Amino acid sequence: MAMASPALAQDAGQEAQLDEVVVTGSRIPQANLVTTSPVTQVTGEDIDVAGVTRVEDLVSQLPQAFAAQNSTVSNGATGTATVSLRNLGASRTLVLIDGRRMGYGSPTAVAADLNQIPEQLVERVEVLTGGASAVYGSDAIAGVVNFIMKKDFEGIQIDSQYGFYQHTNDYDGVGNLRAEIARRAALNPSEYALPEDDVMDGESRSFNIVMGVGSGDGKGHLTAYAGYRSNNPILQRDRDYSACAIGNPAGSAPNTYTCGGSPTSAxxxxxxxxxxxxxxxxxxxxxxxxxxxxxxxxxxxxxxxxxxxxxxxxxxxxxxxFNFAPLNYYQRPDERYTFGAMGDYQVNDKVEAFAQLMFSDYRSIAQIAPSGVFGQVNxxxxxxxxxxxxxxxxxxxxxxxxxxxxxxxxxxxxxxxFTIGRRNVEGGPRQSDLRYTSYRGTVGLRGEIMTGWNYDVAAQFSRVTTTQISRNDFSVTRLKRALDVISVGGVATCRSAATVAQGGTGLDPACVPYNIFTPGGVTQAALDYMQVPLILTGETTQQIVTAAVTGDTGFSLPTTSRTLQVAFGAEYRRDFLSLEPDTNFSTNDGAGLGGPTIAVAGDTDVAEVFAEFQLPLADDQSWAYSASIDGAYRRSEYAKFGADTWKVGADYAPVEDIRFRASYSRAVRAPDVLELFTAQGPALFGMDFDPCSLPGREEPVPAACIGTNPWQVSLGQSQSGNLDNSAGQYNFLAGGNPDLNPEEADTVTLGAVWTPSFLPRFNLSIDYFSVKIDGAIQTIGAQNTLDLCYNANDAAACSRIKRNASTGSLWGPNGGLIEDLNINIGGFETSGVDFNANYGVDLEDWGVNGAGSLRFSFVGTLLNELITDTGAGQANSVYDCTGFYGNQCGTPNPEWRHRARLTWSTPWNIDVSGTWRHFSEVEFAVLKADGSLNNGVRGDGSDRLDRYFDAKNYLDLAATWQVRDTVTLRAGVNNVLDSDPPLTPSAGNAGNGNTFPQVYDAMGRFVFFGVTANF
Structure with missing residues (x-):
């Protein structure tokens, strides 16, 4: 049950016994697991010990990885599960299955969807951080996550697991939140209530079967699998720290969070x-x-x-x-079916045929508060x-x-x-029914050309189809008609339903009046008329053809017996994406939409050639136990541009016990279909308050806010209170740009691996990493635009702010917006140090006979910098989010993260494991004109209650029991101490439920039980 072990050099005795294998980051088979770029590895056993049924939950707990879309996202959920290495974005992380890339997971969010991966078929996961574009092509700027599947399994394996969350609602963190909820419950008991003291929910179930068989002559092997998984929802009302949307304290209760909400009320x-x-x-x-x-x-x-x-x-x-929090999902429910098969057959001495077929059908429901009239009627x-x-x-x-x-x-x-804000409490919460059906197939031939030379030719096809149905939303068109009512013969009648003779228009005889002015006046007939489904369909397709040759040149230097290894080949890839919204989506007729969803269709294709070499320099020399250099190059030809990527690396072991390694690479990421071709349209971003709004401000309104320009407001508008949106959501204009250029990144790694001979079964690796991205495909950011305009008087930024002429607002259907289209901005830069350590000891070596053995593993990352450069050229255009969260910095970026596991293998066929997960302190980010971020203070100079998230520690316990040779039981508890998450009113669209559940354990302790049986 080794956790997060690095790919390391083996000792001499082991090395001689290893077959040639391919490790992530190279096409050249190697006689050991030595690489010049650091590779972190987790195994299939880790999935069992962690009790995860979603592989993204395991990968995102590695310090190098950050969750992006996952099961805790409800408002703005795509339904996919993605991973972001180094927090540089999911689109900059390439995901592979057995060294071959996965296609786009969704036509609305271009990144691989980890929901397609059957967790019980995973043998191990290798994570290579840093540029790998020269080996794998575009998208590998932040690195690669490679899922290695079980292929040689024989027999039948049945695995089943059940789990649930248990939480005690006794939040005692900052903000006195329970007291505030109790106060509001006394005033408005229909919408505010403290949950039960003890809750148990979020149940998960999984069942998987794997079958493998080999041919009698040993030439072929076939593995097939099928699986089912379901997870129940968790509502925010069932946790005391998410039972209301919190606000920053003020006035007479400076140390108590307020329960915020929406004026669009019941x-x-x-x-x-x-x-x-x-x-x-x-x-x-x-x-x-x-x-x-x-x-x-x-x-x-x-x-x-x-x-x-x-x-x-x-x-x-x-x-x-209106308290919109209780009905929001903290964890989305989902249901998934997977099945597939993979096999190979040795046709003759020179030809082996292989194939891999995978299918998944995934469905999830995203639920948020009811829709309503959000100011569309004036x-x-x-x-x-x-x-x-x-x-x-x-x-x-x-x-x-x-x-x-x-x-x-x-x-x-x-x-x-008469502007109306009114919540559709009678119609129930809004739901997005998200369904993805995925197909992926690979077929190919491989074998020996001649002694020492091999070929691999493969074709790959993947396709994802999606249907997204939004329910319980109002049609804006019908809503306006249902509120435009006249009396016909003493009967309230829609003007559009009345005839011309009756004083109406006769355009819509089906219209039913919407009576929101009398208690109980809303009828089911009115809801049936106004509520319409919004339907979005789409697909993504990827086609790849690859031909590669690897070989031993026979050339060697006099100082080594190992020879020069090479690989070269060509690849063609085409990615296609289409998105078809219905009329309600495309015309923004849904009352709860942030903007219209416009149809998009397009494709990109690329033809590439690549080459790679590995040259040993020395073995068993007086000046080197071993040494080698390697390199890779790839030329990519797109329709509008070409790109060169390359890598050089070296490793040097002066003695057997220590090895030094280094690599430098140039990586690229080409713009994807959405970035190129998405139609321009309104969308939403999160912000605490409008910088030009006077009420409740902690600092004076910037002088640049007041005036008559389109980006300015009058003094009366600033004082009106209408500029701020209590839900923290504001409008911006998003869209594609067909003139984008590829991103370029320079990646450096420097490290050492120590395997001391005096301490068998111990290894330690320390690796420095640096990734610098230029010309990043990104937006400047709506909030950055506001800061540039009002704090730095940047004319270009001001010209992108279009306020509502009458109200000055940037929110609501009649509000203004901020132009924030895709461009090649300045870039990103991150650096830090990764630590990996593993140790195993038989307790007899410590003089404790018959007590079994201990295994220890550790992986940690020290983040040195995480810099964004918006490219605007101002002092605050460059800022470093290391140790910060919120606003421009999004999810927390702790300086130090680690996981440590200790496993005791007892003499009674029981293994007991304890895992310690740690996140260091982070601070709320407030970007100032000089580029500094640490300014989370209130108007009186005191700290905001959420200025600091204290360091967070979690303890997980698990045990496995080998009941029989063929049966294993497992059980565990994650977050044993039921630690509450840190809270902030500023989680915005990057978080959920007043915190960041992608980072912190927000649901409580997770308890699981599982069994694996082999036949």
Missing amino acids: GGYFRDDGVNNNGNAGPDNEDGTDDDVPDTNPLPSFDFTRGAGGSFVDFDPDLNF TINCDNPLLSAAQAAAIGCGALAQQAFEEGFIDDPNIVP
């Missing part, structure tokens, strides 16, 4: 917005506009919610904010029969509306400003 949030609704120049509270017109709008200014007895009452955030007709007389009078209908019409404030005395 009772409704009705406001006038304080603006002219006809868009004409004139009455705008500015003197001298029109001498004949009063400067003050006679219509009332209001912020109402629905009251008792057909009335409106003032909206009270404490009482009326006026109401005064003769609307759904309004009571008191309600109509409260919003200015009657004499005030007539006066406003006569003075030019409105165009129709019967239509007054």
Whole structure:
């Protein structure tokens, strides 16, 4: 059960017995596991000990890897599972199966989907960090994750596992959150409640069967597998630290988190917005506009919610904010079926045929709070029969509306400003039904050309089809019609359903009025009319043909008996992607959408040639126990550009016990189909507050905010409170760019491997890494754009900010947006040091007879820098996120991460393992004009409650029992101490449930039981 062991040199006795193998990062078979680039390895046993049914959960616990999309993402979930090495992005991490690349996992998020990989068929996982483009092609800038499958299994193996989360709700971290939830529950018990003290949920089940058989003559082998997996959901309401969306404390309770929420509430949030609704120049509270017109709008200014007895009452955030957290999924439910087969057959001495076929069908549901009216309706007709007389009078209908019409404030005395925010609590939460069906097949021939020379020719095809259905959302078109109501014969009737003779338009006879002004007024018929499914379909296809030759040249230097090894070949790859949204998606007709989803289709293809060599320099010399150099080169020809990638490396062992290694590589990543061809359209990004909003600000509003330019607001707009979105979501314009160039990266590794002869079964590797990416395909970032404009007066950045002319806002369907399209920006840079250590000892060697043995393994990473350069050329255009989280830095980037495992193999066929996972402290990132980040303080100079996430430690325990030669039982508990996650109001779209569950254990302790039987 070795965990995260490095690929290391073996001792001389072992080396002589090893067959030639291919390790990740090279096509040249080697007689030992020595590489010039560091490779970290985890084994299939680790999957059993960790109790994971999702392989991304295992890989992302390595210090080099960060989760991207996974099961804890609900708002914005693609349904895929991806991994990001060095936190440089999933698209910069190449995922392989048996050394051959996986295709795009989704037409909405271009990265390999780890859901396609059957966990019980994984023999080991090799992680090579640093550039590997010269060997594998584009996308390997951050490194490679290579899943090696079991191929020579014979017999039948059945594996089953059951697991669940258990959590005790006794959160006692910063913020006194339980007290705040209890206070809000007393005011609004229908939406706020503390969960039960002890909860058990998130049950997981998996069942896998593997069958293998060899031919009688030993020439062939076939392995087949089938598997089923399901995971139950976890709701945020069932954890006390996620039962409400927290906000930063203020006022009389500076040490207590507030329960935030959304003004789009169950009772409704009705406001006038304080603006002219006809868009004409004139009455705008500015003197001298029109001498004949009063400067003050006679219509009332209001912020109402629905009251008792057909009335409106003032909206009270404490009482009326909608708690959107409880119905959000903390863990998405999923169900997956996998099956496949792989085999090989020795046709003759020169030809071996091989094939690998894989299939998976995966479905998951992403759930967030109900949809509703999010400001899409901005006026109401005064003769609307759904309004009571008191309600109509409260919003200015009657004499005030007539006066406003006569003075030019409105165009129709019967239509007054009335912006609606109202949650569709009757229709239930929004759900995205995500389904992926994946096919992957490889066929090929390999064999010997002549002694010492071998060939490998293969063709590979992979295809993913997807259907995404969004349910319980409103059609904006139908919503507006259902609120535009008149009386026909005393019956409330949609204007669009009434005939022209009745005063209507007759355009939509099916329309049903939506009565949100009377308790219980919303009918099922109205919901059936307004709620529409939104359907998105798509596919990705990858086709690859590869031919490679590896061989022994027979050439050797006088100082070594080993000979020059080479590999060379050619490869052709085509990636195709298509995305087909229905009309509701493409026209942004879903009320809860962040923007329209536009159809996209396109492909990229590349023809490549590659070569590789490994030249031994010395063996058993007085100046070197061993030494060698290696190199690789690849030329890639795309439609619009060509790219050269290369690598050189060296290893040197002055004595048998220690080996030094180094490599330098030039890597590239070509723009993918989405980056090139995605149509431009609105999307959402997370931000604490609008920098130009005055209320609640901890610092003065920047002077550049106030003015009449499109990126500026008036003083009144700044003070109105309408610039901030309580949900922390703002608009930006996203889209592709067909003129993108490839990214380039320089990667350096320097390391040492120590295997002391005086301490058998111990090894230690220490490796320095540095990755520098230039011309990164990225956006400058919407928040970076705001900072550049308002803090640095950058004219180019300001020109990309388009605020709503009337309100100044950057959120909501009528808000402005920030242009943030794909470009080749400055780049990224990261560096640090990886540590790997393993040790095994028989306790008899320590004088303890009959007590079994101990095995220890350790992997850790010290992060030195994680730099972003937006390319804007300002002082704060370059910032280092090492040790920071939030805002520009996203998920936490601790300076130190490690995993350590101790396993005791007892004399009673039981192995007991304990694993210690550690994350060092991180600090909340606030980017300043000078590029510094450590400014997480409140207006009074005190620290924000979430300024620091303390160092986090987790303890996992597991045991396996070899009951019989053919039966093994296993059980374990992860996060034994049920440690609560650190909390922040600023998790935004990068996190979920007030924290970052991709990094920290947010669900509690996980308990699992499993059995493996072999026949």
